[in-house]
Amino acid sequence: MNIRAELAKFLNLCFVFSSAYMFWQTYSIVADTHSPIVVVLSGSMEPAFQRGDILFLWNRNKYSNVGDIVVYEVEDKQIPIVHRVLREHHSVKDNGKQLLLTKGDNNAGNDIPLYAGKKTYLNKNKDIVGTVKGYLPQLGYVTIWVAENKYAKFALLGFLAITSLLGDE
Amino acid sequence: MFSLTQRAQYIGNYAMTIGLVLIALIISSSHLDFFQKDILRHTKASIGQIKPIVGFRTSRFYGASNGKPKENTRIAFDLNTDLSGLFNWNTKQVFVYLTAEYNNTEKGTLNEVTFWDGIIKDAEHAVIDLKNTRSKYSVWDYVGDLSGKDLQFKLHWNIQPHIGPLMYGVAEGNDMIVTIPEPEKK
Secondary structure, three states, X not given: OOHHHHHHHHXXXXXXXXXXXXXXXXXXXXXXXXXXXXXOOOOOOOOOXXXXXXXXXXXXXXXXXXXXXXXXXXXXXXXXXXXXXXXXXXXXXXXXXXXXXXXXXXXXXXXXXXXOOOOOOEEHHHHEEEEEEEEEXXXXXXXXXXXXXXXXXXXXXXXXXXXXXXXXX | OOOHHHHHHHHHHHHHHHXXXXXXXXXXXXXXXXXXXXXXXXXXXXXXXXXXXXXXXOOHHHOOOOOOOEEEEEEEEEXXXXXXXXXXXXXXXXXXXXXXXXXXXXXXXXXXXXXXXXXXXXXXXXXXXXXXXXXXXXXXOOOOOOOOOEEEEEEEEEEEEOOEEOEEEEOEEOOXXXXXXXXXXO
16 A cells, blocks of 8 residues: 555545635635525425526625525524515615515415514515526535435445545556 | 546546536527527517505505504506517526516605516417406505505516526516505595
């Protein structure tokens, strides 16, 4: 066993992970959002988005427009929700705050029952993670599979271990 | 000469490159098609016969707080439009929505609200002809009342692609301005 070769392989792996991380962080800064790529988890926007679709976000817009599809987070809940803006109200003053009401295309009613506490509107600056700009179908399903299937994690780890064992050049 | 992992890696890289080229071709060709059809200027709509129906609701889900009645507005409207130009090989669906913009001068707010929307899945169903249709939503202003305000109605569209960027636009046509009347007092 050649220790130098093994170390080089390990370094290569580190390089792959760190460049992926750098890409993510750079995109975060450019798009001004803490999670610029999200995977759709529910069917509430069907038929536009299905579970597992990948969405690319942008958050440098000052105000959202009616019809924009936005990703928002409700206080105390970690799950991001992807829904469409139904109404917007903003102050004519510069940098005045904007209130939004959202709704899922596939839901019968608006999102007021989903909002935290007694809130009946979202605040653009505080609650919105980003606006959906680009769409890639289905490829995010792997992450749902890994997160929801208890054997998937082991399968993935096992696969990585076998390939690294077999990987003697 | 080649190990299993090298072969797998080679096939993987090759598949990814071909996939990316195909995606780029699909997106650029569909944008070229939309550019040639000039969809931003050639998508037209006529909105008419807007009849406001003003009433009161007492639920928190209709803008009321502490059980105080909140003024709510619905409309009946006519709509005629042909959105078939928005469909090509990369169109998954078109979301079409009728909104109204208004200015609340007392509170100093600009507002836009949706009264009606719909999903069109293919070009065969892209001609919309609605007569005296009730709005899908009951609308209220978040601080005041809608009565007395001038609402400017517009028809917007949003193309959801099979892959690539989302596109938005406003149908050209008569911009209807309707003043919402005072509700009948209870």
